[in-house]
Amino acid sequence: MPSVRSVKAKGLIIGGGFPVSIQTMWKEPLRADALEAAAARVRGLAELGCDVLRFAVPALGDAEVLGRLAAMVEMPLVADIHFDWRIALACLDHPIAKIRINPGNIGERWKVEEVTKKARDKGVPIRIGVNGGSLPQDLRERLERGEIDRAGALVAAAEREVAAFEELGFSDVVVSMKASSVAETLEVNRRFARAHDYPLHLGVTEAGPLVPGIVKNTAALVPLLEEGIGDTIRVSISDTMETEVAAGREILAAAGKGRAGITLVSCPRCARAGFDTHAFTARWAARLYALKTEATIAVMGCVVNGPGEARHADLGITGAGDKVVIFRKGKIARTILREEADTVFEEELRAFE
Ligand code: SF4
Structure with missing residues (x-):
């Protein structure tokens, strides 16, 4: 079932039947003294077909560096934040296009609420990213007891977060549920898409080096995209960003969702x-x-x-x-x-x- 909702990340619309966008993730620390070079590389990635670029923001001071880069480039930049909600708040003081958080490791609900309030004020969407490797404790236990399967645990984790965001009146959300196997990636996204109309970010997590990485992502993403599931993709492989973007383009082309080129x-x-x-x-x-x-x-x-x-x-x-x-x-x-x-x-x- 195709997503019907959409979010706007800078000039890019994700979901709502708009073309599936390609993402990659910056792979080194972002250095304040090398922003011109970083901006040139971002522009090069845009030339290759990258639509969105995500950056890990591990420390509070990194928010400003990313903010300065975001002001230098056209590409929507996404801040990826784990553990510390204050980093998300700091990022929102800058022209960041989207925030990615794993609410499960942000901690108390009031911290997530602070982030959603500020994101709403700034018109910035949030990607809720749940990951097979960091499931909430109770779902891990149910999984261990055999009460649910891994796909069920991932869907339940995502649904819990979406519901919490809805309670906070925040629905400007993209959802990702990342597993490292092809079968789970297929299953988890199909189940979620049957029940919800949030835009989905697809990818196989920790997919490995070039060959297994591209094979796993292709095997999982092509069928989903052909079924109309998935609004933005990232082919995560232990290789360069440029290779990830090229692989993303080929996957979209194989799924009949390619762009001119x-x-x-x-x-x-x-x-x-x-x-x-x-x-x-x-x-x-x-x-x-x-x-x-x-x-x-x-x-x-x-x-x-x-x-x-x-x-x-x-x-x-x-x-x-x-x-x-x-x-x-x-x-x-x-x-x-x-x-x-x-x-x-x-x-x-x-x-x-
Ligand atoms: S095109 Fe010629 S060189 Fe290339 S694989 Fe075929 S036979 Fe070999």
Whole structure:
């Protein structure tokens, strides 16, 4: 069942049938003396297709640093706060687009109430994030006694928090229930979506390094998105933010929720290759993801499949003996030396900007 509610995080609408947004999370401490560099990286992430960026705010003093960065960039920035409600209040003094808290570790209800009051005054939504690793004590015990399953415990934890927020008159909420297994991620989000119309943030938590991380997130998120469940996603993997964003784009595309941009086709390479497709795609991936034009680009190693794939693409590059052939809209456009490949490809790409 699709979410019907929506929240507004700066200029971005999450839920309400709006396009599914892609998030990632800043992976290093944010340094006050390196905000220009941080702002440049945030802009680079926006070029790649990142819509929202979350920052852990571990100490009170970090709120101001994040606030200064938020004022420097267009991207909605989210403050992620655990344990100390005063950090959430401090963040709300700055142009932060959204707050993420785990109410279970914020403590007494009055502290959560303080946060919701100030968030309401500032028009800032809150993501309630419950996590399989930090369930409330009573639900953990019921789980251990076998009275509920893990998905049931996660849903119950989220429902409890949503109800508490509703009692406080605060419904500007996005919900996430993160489990580290595919089956639980599927089950928990399906159950919650059947009963509630809050926007859902999807992701598999602690999914692992690149390969298992992308596989688990794809296996869980694609079916949910195809069922209309999920309004914003984060592919959390032990890799770079840029990789998380690229993986998010590919997952949305696989679920039929993609946005305009490049479809990249490349061959796995084998002994026949006259052109190193691995190195070439690694060099060009970020640049290609930043293009907004709807187009297919093929990078192929040799003449066995290369010309065939490249002919179906809007732009193709394929190895051919000791040369490289450029295809444009299915026709051979140029035959060049291997050393010229990057320069010529750059010239060809300008047509897609
Ligand atoms: S296109 Fe050529 S180099 Fe690439 S995998 Fe196929 S046969 Fe091998």
